[in-house]
Amino acid sequence: MKAIYPGSFDPFTNGHLDILERSLKVFTEVTVLVAGTPRKSTYFNVEERVTLIREVVKGMKNVKVDSTSGLVMEYARDRKINAAIRGLRTPSDFEYEYMMSTMNKNIHPTCETFFMMTSQGLYFVSSTMIKELFQYGGDISHYVPASVLHKLTEKLSEKKK
Secondary structure, eight states: EEEEEEEOOTOOHHHHHHHHHHHTOOOSEEEEEOOOTTTSOSSSHHHHHHHHHHHTTOOOOOEEEEEEEEEEEHHHHHHTOOEEEEESSSSSHHHHHHHHHHHHHHHHOOOOEEEEEEGGTTTOOOOHHHHHHTTTTTOOOOTTHHHHHHHHHHHHHHHHH
């Protein structure tokens, strides 16, 4: 069964990678779907995020990376994908994700949402906290893939010029 793993992924963290790697044990193909979200201020634009994720997952079989500016469930329905993966860090994430999955069911009735808890050592890692820690000079090397850290460093250098 094919699945999508949608999110803003700004930036793609080791928590995201953990969910992706574990989901590949369950699904035959996973599309990491960078979804634009107007309510979030992003560090990287959509194209940069897609490129970064492709770099992280190169060599991983059965992984695709794509983006959409529309509804995630319309993307899934148009491609006959009937599973959506959502990562949960804490129990409080479940309430929002449950409401989202209920709305998604109205858009794409045959798509099932699969919730996966982030691994124990990564439950506190969020893209927002990673960006803030990084901007203040904190060490984020344990929380993001090396290629993401490199691009974040480049981006910060550009902003300082």
